[in-house]
Amino acid sequence: MTAPRRDPEPAGQRRREVTVAGIAKLAGVSAPTVSRVLNGKSGVALDTRQRVEAVIREHGYRRPEAEAPAAIIELVFHALESLWALEIIRGVERVARENDLAVVLTEMEGRLTPGHAWTEQVLTRRPTGVVAVFSELTVAQQSQLASRSIPLVVLDPTGEPMHETPSIGATNWSGGLAATRHLLELGHRRVAMLSGPVQWPCCRARLDGYRAAMEMAGVPIDPQLVRVSTLYVEGGLRDGAALLRLPDPPTAIFTANDLQAHGVYEAARQAGVRIPQELSVIGFDDLPFTQWAGPPMTTVRQPLVEMGAAAAEMVVRIASGEQPPYNRLELATELVVRQSTAPPNR
Template sequence: MTTGTAPQAPREGRGRVLTVAKIARLAGVSAPTVSRVLNGQTGVALETRQRVEAVLREHGYRRPGGASSIAVLELVFHALESLWALEIIRGVEKVAREHDLAVVLTEMQGRLTPGRAWTEQVLTRRPTGVIAVFSELTVAQQSQLATRSIPLVVLDPTGEPLHQTPSVGATNWNGGLAATRHLLDLGHRRIAMLSGPTEWPCCRARLDGYRAAMDAADVPLDPELVRISTLYVEGGLADGRALLRLPDPPTAIFTANDLQALGVYEAARLDGVRIPEELSVVGFDDLSFTRWSGPPMTTVRQPLERMGATAARMIIELAAGRPLEQHRVELATELVVRESTAAPSEC
């Protein structure tokens, strides 16, 4: 059973109708397969779908409402304000190119949930699938996609994934643990943590990893050294300055992302604090600018490009009707030690 508006029979030449049977014959597939492609249903191998789409394009067919017959992959971001997003786009685009898919990119300008207009446009486009990056689709939106057989994969989800919604993330807890252990091994004990919003699992996991490392080292946690900040340079600057102006300031700061760490760099510069001689700094993500920072930044590498590629491959598997080996994929993080960390000056 299909949903939505039934596709109109395409025309071939002057007044001649290109029937489903003829499309099937030209593409070398069965008529039910053509119907599934026309109705945007899953269960068709990507190569087969592309062969049918090629026949449709050759004969000038367009779906009802003017939607293109070109297969697309929908990529939704809450914001496009840093190299973080670019790394993910690069991974998605690489896989999409390998499979002759176009990528449609939507930015929600800081909102976490797409609006009604986006939902209507996606249902009209009927993409091969949707990847939601750091975004939250409502239960109703997820149901609408499922009804139209449009697969959904969530990348770095902001909330706990609903039911069996496939998702891709990184080992954030391990990353937080490794970063804090590195600072402890250097001799630091006054270690501050700039977290992002703790309602987001990735930020909460990094904070929990920091706490676990401090607890394992039997180092008491000073509540003044833990700040919930925004994931931008401005957050790192404001909270970094507040930390450095404490009566007993930290000798090291671990941040939830590289942008916050860059803000801490600026806070240290403004207050005349030298990195790493007087303050060690560790970021998270390993964006391209970290190796050119002054000094080059120690950070936790998050495999952002691989995360995007993994999500795209999951969409392709689901669109072809193949079951996923894993519904939740977590890729490993890695501590990258550069020149922004050193033993505290009193050691």
Template sequence: MSTPGRPVTITEIAREAGVSVPTVSRVVNGRGDVAAATRERVEALLRARGYRPQRAAAARARTGLLDLVFDDLDSPWAVEILRGVEEVARAAGAGVVVSAVHGSATAARQWLHDLGSRGSDGVLLVTSHVQRDLEPWLQERSVPLVVVDPAGVPPAGVPSVGATNWAGGLAATTHLVGLGHRRTALVGGPPDLLCSRARLDGHRAALESAGLAMDPALVRQGDFHQESGYREARALLELEDPPTAIFAASDQMALGVYEAVRRRGLRVPEDVSVVGFDDLQLAEWASPPLTTVRQPLAEMGAAAARTVLSLADGQEVSGTRVELATSLVVRHSTAPPRRSTVPPRR
């Protein structure tokens, strides 16, 4: 129940109606995707409690700021996302406030406090789980939220922008299988991330399509950074029957794979073929230039920024999930396999 003299909030309405905050928001905004009985119950409560939407007031108080929140910033991957967001924001006359929470609850609370102080017009959350209390907090203040490359499935009604990770994993492994590789390994990303699981599933689908079983010994878990690519590739190359090709689920891990191959006394691609994922600028300048799956990172950031700006202007957006296409970029790090990939042990 609301306190006399204080405006009622949609969280309170949702609690009384026994529905979610996004459902109340959809009723308030006249959305059609709410059951008739639920809509009637919510509308009755809105009238009874004298609820007044705050969107118009929020629109009058626009600050010209967008909040872009990363879990981590120590990657060229993040810079590409930022580039796309900043380009769209600049064209719209908006500034971008960049934060990194590093998976820390304390840092996340500090960011939320700072967000409340500066009153940003919208929030872009990158590769992170949406905290349970974040969406209601933003809803109360009419601050739109868009998730970029979500770590998991976003809450209902929250728009997200990602890439076709499954198709990218499929394309990478299909390319290697097409060259004749039958021992193809995967160095994947963190398993709690949706993109990591999708790339693994695409890898598995490509093998199955070629009539090949996925050997669990050839699937290793990294963290998208170079050190983990080196560590996991070294373990793979020390197997009694090592892979002839390695699909690394990020370009940075692929560079770590390069180093593991070099230290083993082997060469890319003569002894081990390598495919990455992302197509960062460093991929073209690697030695040899890296075959990789292009993820349209800047375009993803730009699409998310356009969406959050539209929502901040009170516009409806079509669909809540956008996936931009990945594509395979073939360079010089892949070749047909040789009969022997590892020199004899001494």
């Protein structure tokens, strides 16, 4: 009886045996050059770095156990200027604590893409994983993280979610639809929308939800009532005031986030317009301050804590070798009706 033929050693096992010297030979460079690439150091030409990273990806190089990832989750924000960010941090911190991990926080002061210094620092720290919030890592940065086996999860991506990059979001379109329908059901027909930058999918989806609700109700949209604003109080104040100065102002305003809605509150106060008697207002996010606004604000709840937790959990799963059952997860939004909406008085 012929003994069964043994299959070649599994690819995963062969890959673990690839050394820095082996990578150097395959890439046609020196071992120190490979080490510089692995550690995110400068001084390596771009084409050389890309060639080394391609070999690393192809052969699945893994560092020795002595160089295991640090027990931290790298959390990257484009800005930390509101309670929106704090809610996400709470979710990430909760999962990190449950897994005996620390959280390292980086703010990019409004920039969407981290700089070269951040990339080098992260590659040197080798965290358990990276959660990028409302940020855009370049293809090169994503490639560098992948070549070091550092999982990346994007939360509320600013670009179109890529299938190969795990991402967490919310049902923004449904939220915009529900908010606008609520106003229409109250009897409003002059319904304005303050959108955020439409190049961001989350803002565009909320605007599309508004448009869909108006179309379904057979209510024409006055172009003057749709404004693209900034996602801050100042934007809501400026564009809310402009809407209220129109010869035929809106009776209701739906905003892309709670900060804009807070600005609309102030614009109404300055114009002597009462909420909700003369103007209904709906925000988006359900940040803690909304229930204490005067009057308490109707808003669309975005599960920010849960979104942060989901992103951290996905990072932990990927780092432990699990393949997540999905690459894109959207958590449900919910309309929270308070006292800033009422039927129009005209």
